[in-house]
Amino acid sequence: MNILPFFRSLVRGLSRKKARAMLMMAGVTVGIASLTILTSIGESTRRETMKRFKNMLGTFDTVIIRPGSSKNRGMVSLTNVEPSLKFEDAAAIAAQVPEIRQVAQIQNALDIDVKYRDHSGTPAIFGVTANFLDLRGDQVANGDFITDEDVRSLTKVAVLGADASKQLFPDEDPLGKIIQIGDVPFVVHGVMVARGAGPAGGSLDNLIFIPVTTASKRLFNRDFLTMLIAQLEDASQGQLAIDHIQALLRTRHHIAAGALDDFNLTNPKAVMEQVTTMGSTIRKLLLVVAILATGIGGVVITSVTLIGVSERRKEIGVRRAVGASRGAILLQFLGEAVLLSLAGGIIGITIGVGGTQMVSKFQRLPFLLQPAVVLSATALSIALGLLFGVYPAWKAAMTNPIDALRD
Amino acid sequence: MIRLEQISKVYSRDGVPVTALRDVSVAIDSGDFVVIRGVSGSGKSTLLNILGCLDLPTAGTYLLDGANVSHKSDAELSHVRSRKIGFIFQSFNLLPRTTAVENVGLPMIYADQAVSRSRAAQMLARVGLAHREHHYATELSGGEQQRVAIARSLINDPSLILADEPTGNLDESTGAEVMNILHELNDEGRTIILVTHDEALARHARRVLLIRDGLLHESEVQA
Numbered sequence: 001m002n003i004l005p006f007f008r009s010l011v012r013g014l015s016r017k018k019a020r021a022m023l024m025m026a027g028v029t030v031g032i033a034s035l036t037i038l039t040s041i042g043e044s045t046r047r048e049t050m051k052r053f054k055n056m057l058g059t060f061d062t063v064i065i066r067p068g069s070s071k072n073r074g075m076v077s078l079t080n081v082e083p084s085l086k087f088e089d090a091a092a093i094a095a096q097v098p099e100i101r102q103v104a105q106i107q108n109a110l111d112i113d114v115k116y117r118d119h120s121g122t123p124a125i126f127g128v129t130a131n132f133l134d135l136r137g138d139q140v141a142n143g144d145f146i147t148d149e150d151v152r153s154l155t156k157v158a159v160l161g162a163d164a165s166k167q168l169f170p171d172e173d174p175l176g177k178i179i180q181i182g183d184v185p186f187v188v189h190g191v192m193v194a195r196g197a198g199p200a201g202g203s204l205d206n207l208i209f210i211p212v213t214t215a216s217k218r219l220f221n222r223d224f225l226t227m228l229i230a231q232l233e234d235a236s237q238g239q240l241a242i243d244h245i246q247a248l249l250r251t252r253h254h255i256a257a258g259a260l261d262d263f264n265l266t267n268p269k270a271v272m273e274q275v276t277t278m279g280s281t282i283r284k285l286l287l288v289v290a291i292l293a294t295g296i297g298g299v300v301i302t303s304v305t306l307i308g309v310s311e312r313r314k315e316i317g318v319r320r321a322v323g324a325s326r327g328a329i330l331l332q333f334l335g336e337a338v339l340l341s342l343a344g345g346i347i348g349i350t351i352g353v354g355g356t357q358m359v360s361k362f363q364r365l366p367f368l369l370q371p372a373v374v375l376s377a378t379a380l381s382i383a384l385g386l387l388f389g390v391y392p393a394w395k396a397a398m399t400n401p402i403d404a405l406r407d
Numbered sequence: 408m409i410r411l412e413q414i415s416k417v418y419s420r421d422g423v424p425v426t427a428l429r430d431v432s433v434a435i436d437s438g439d440f441v442v443i444r445g446v447s448g449s450g451k452s453t454l455l456n457i458l459g460c461l462d463l464p465t466a467g468t469y470l471l472d473g474a475n476v477s478h479k480s481d482a483e484l485s486h487v488r489s490r491k492i493g494f495i496f497q498s499f500n501l502l503p504r505t506t507a508v509e510n511v512g513l514p515m516i517y518a519d520q521a522v523s524r525s526r527a528a529q530m531l532a533r534v535g536l537a538h539r540e541h542h543y544a545t546e547l548s549g550g551e552q553q554r555v556a557i558a559r560s561l562i563n564d565p566s567l568i569l570a571d572e573p574t575g576n577l578d579e580s581t582g583a584e585v586m587n588i589l590h591e592l593n594d595e596g597r598t599i600i601l602v603t604h605d606e607a608l609a610r611h612a613r614r615v616l617l618i619r620d621g622l623l624h625e626s627e628v629q630a
Contacts, residue, residue, distance in 0.1 A: 002515065005522040009509075016504040318500045321461060322559065323489025323517035325482045402456050405500065 001328055010335050017308075021340055024304045027297025028344030028384055029351065032377050035290040036352025041359050042283040044368040053272050055195045055204055059137045060269040061235035063100075063242055065093070065228040065249075069260045076226045077124070078109045083224035084262040087216075089252060090228050096248055099233055099241035104132040105212045106227040109220055114208065115180040116168040123164035124207040125181060127215025135229050143175045143190030150211040154218060158186040162194035163205040179208075184219055186210060238267035294380070297344065298388035305337050305392035309399070316396055317404030330397035337389025338382055345381020349374055408437035408566070408598055409458065414467035414477075416453050416621075427453040428464070429621040435614075437566070440590075440599045442612035443623075450621040451602045452571065458600060459492050459569045460484040472566075489518045493560025497572035499552040501544035501559075507531060508540040511558045518563045530558035534588060550581030557588055568592055570601040574608065586611055 014021050054060070066076055067085040087105065094103040107127040114121055126132075133145045140159070150157055158179060165174055174188040195204040216222060232241055242265045249263055309316070316329055324332075353369060360367040416428040427450045435441055445451035456462035457469060460476055463484075469477045476487055501510045512527035531540055534554040544552060553573060560568060570589065574582030590611065593599045601608065609615045615626040 001517055002522050005512075006516050009513075009516060012509075314500060315502055318502060319513070319517070320485070321459070321488065321494045321500075322514035323485055323563070325485035325517075327482060328485070328517055401461050402452075405496065406452075 001331075006328075006332075007335070010332065010339060014336055014339065020304060020308070021343075024301050024337075024340045025344030025347065027300040028294065028341050028381055029297070029348040031290065031294025031297040032345045032348025032381055033351040033355060034293050035287075035380070036349055036373055036377050037355040037359065038283070038286045038290050039373050040352070040356040040368060040370060041363075041365070042286065043370060043373075044360065044365045045363075046283075047368070048365050049275060050272070051196070052198055053268070053275065055198055059135060059231070060272060061232045061238075062135060062268060063230045063232065063238060063245060064266045064268060065089075065230060065245065066264050066266075067224065067226065067262065069262060069264060076108070078107065078220055078222055078226060079111075081224075081226050082262055083222070084253060085225045085228065086223065087225065089249060090225065092248060092252060093228065093230055093245055097230070097241060097244045099237045099244060100230045101233050102131050102135070102231050104135045104229040104231075105129045105225050106132065106229065107212050107215045107220065107222065107225050108227070109215075112182050112219075113180075114164070114168065116174075116177060119168045119170065121164065121167040121206075123161065123167070125215065125219070126207055126209045127212035127219070128209050129212050131231075132209070132229070135231050138195065139193040140190045141193045142173075143188070145190055146209055146211050151213050154214045155211060156184060156186045156214055156218065157189040157210065159190040159192060159209040160188060161192050161205040161207040161209075163203050164208050165191045167206070181208065181210070182219060235269065238269055242267060294384065297341075298384045301337050301341055301385065301388040302392060305333060305389055306395065308336075309333060309392050309396040312396075313399055313404040313407055316399045317401045317407075320399075320401035321405065326397040329399070330393045333393035333396045334386065334389045337393065338385030341385030341389070342378070342381045345378060345384070348381070349377050352377070408439075408472060409433075409435040410468075410470040411457075412468040412470075414454075414457060414464045414469060416450075416457065416462070417465045427621055428457070431467070431621075431623045433616065433623055435598065435600065437598055438593070438596050440593045440611065440613045441601070441616060442609050442614075443600065443602045443616045443618055444604065444606065444609055444626070445602075445618035446604055449618045451604075451618045453621075454618060454623070455569055455571055455600070455602045458567075459494060460487045485517070489514060489563060491565050491567055493563070493565040493568045495553070495556055495560050495568065495570040495573045497575040499544075499549070499556045499576070501547075501552055501555055503544055506541050506543055507536060507547065507555045510544065510555055511562055513559060514563050520563070527558075527562060530562050531555065533561070534558045548581075549577050550584060553577060553581070553585050554588065557585070557592075561592070565597070567598045567600070570599065572603050572605075573601065574605070575603070 065085065067081045090103045090105045093100055109125050111122055112125050114123055128146060129151055130146050130148045145159055146157065160174055168174065168179060174191055177188050178185050179188060198204045230245065232238060245265055246261065250261065253262055255261065319329060357367050411431055411433050414428055414431040418425045418427055431454065443451050443454065457464050464477055467477065468475060471487065476484065508527050508531055511530050512522060512524060515522040528540055531537055534557055536551060536554055539547060539551060547555065574585055577585060589599055617624045617626045
């Protein structure tokens with residue numbers, strides 16, 4: 001058989017039944033387009049969620065301890081927490097829980113006015129210990145972070161988040177300058193590297209770090225903390241550490257058996273896993289929908305090709321009479337199905353990529369074109385044509401040429 | 408060229424066996440012009456299909472150019488059809504939505520030789536339809552369609568032309584034109600086997616065979 005002319009005649013044949021070809025392509029196009037969008041968006045959503053959680057929580061091998069029994073997901077601050085978590089609790093956890101390497105203490109407040117000359121703002125104020133930097137995995141862009149010595153001597157030094165720095169010092173080097181936090185003057189010792197967006201999409205850089213002791217004694221006059229971050233010796237021991245911390249804090253806070261905790265403990269890794277599993281469940285569901293759509297496209301290929309076979313019995317008879325073998329007829333109809341399916345698939349991929357771009361823009365996700373998705377969508381289109389074209393093609397090949405010519 | 412030895416064909420129609428050919432034995436020389444006459448249902452189409460390698464006999468031996476084709480595979484038979492046999496049908500059987508020249512070129516796709524559009528155009532010119540190359544089958548008259556079909560049957564240069572009532576759908580004068588072309592092909596040395604119920608066509612033949620109830624008889628030479 002002459003492959004090239006055979007192929008040309010296939011394309012010519014298809015172009016003569018445009019409406020039908022469109023119908024056959026449409027199903028595959030819709031299926032492949034939705035599949036492309038869903039897998040691309042699903043993947044970039046997953047990655048973006050991971051990134052935002054990482055931005056907010058820093059390292060994952062920690063247990064986060066917050067005051068209050070409910071796990072409220074909002075931003076905690078001095079004004080909205082129970083005064084149950086004390087400095088001594090932090091020291092006790094660090095000393096007595098074997099799974100914990102170190103504990104960072106945090107006392108933070110919102111809505112404090114900060115001024116530098118005629119620039120002002122209300123960044124979040126974070127009183128922290130020196131190990132916060134290490135635990136969060138943050139980096140200082142300029143100058144130094146809070147030191148242990150600062151914490152010990154209650155120095156009035158401040159380290160600015162990237163946004164706070166821009167706000168207060170739009171056109172000056174902040175290092176060494178004196179800012180007013182509330183009524184208290186602080187010397188700027190450093191500026192942080194930007195952390196980017198959090199899970200909700202907001203900035204994580206509009207804040208100022210000061211020594212936690214200075215915050216407690218010189219600024220806020222509060223002796224309780226808003227959060228502790230306890231670093232695990234081993235990331236896999238999260239649950240064990242939570243159990244031990246819970247027991248220790250209940251004893252220290254004299255909580256009766258059966259009463260609720262006045263603190264709550266979370267392991268970011270567990271939360272993270274929960275979020276991503278949820279994401280993947282939705283992804284699976286969407287994938288099923290997309291596969292269904294593609295399957296329907298396939299069934300359309302089968303039924304339309306079958307109609308074609310019964311309409312073209314005479315053509316099959318003629319082709320057989322002039323020398324076509326059963327194999328050649330099989331190849332013809334299978335070739336038509338694959339060609340249409342592939343064409344539909346390529347249109348689908350194009351639409352899918354365009355759709356992905358649109359959804360990405362809309363949801364402010366990074367546009368992520370994965371070659372694997374494009375490749376597997378192409379392969380899937382070909383496979384669909386083969387799978388759903390093989391039965392009609394086989395029927396065409398098995399058509400008795402004598403009966404077909406007699407029709 | 409053709410030797411049939413005790414060819415039988417039994418069909419199963421709705422589970423009932425129907426004998427279409429009974430022990431048909433005949434030899435047809437290369438370059439002959441044979442008319443096989445018979446009424447409808449006599450078995451003449453079955454015989455033509457077996458001669459054309461579209462169908463296999465239930466029993467017996469068919470030698471074509473010395474090769475036994477009675478037990479060949481589908482692919483092998485297709486190869487034989489492609490190279491050695493040209494079919495002409497009563498209802499022309501051109502592909503719809505396909506131009507005359509594409510119809511003529513169709514058999515080349517399934518042959519070993521390279522596909523040549525100019526060769527298809529030549530064949531069309533040969534049957535007097537050079538000006539109809541790009542016309543679709545539906546735009547042609549019956550006589551023209553049959554001439555396209557003849558050009559198609561010739562494209563792979565077969566030695567055997569099988570015609571099944573080739574003038575059955577044509578009026579007398581166009582039918583005569585078609586018969587003239589068949590005579591020309593015969594003059595080139597091609598073997599022509601024509602199947603018909605029409606007694607009048609028998610006068611074109613060098614040899615006439617009669618078929619009745621699946622049995623083949625020699626008739627006296629007419630012309």
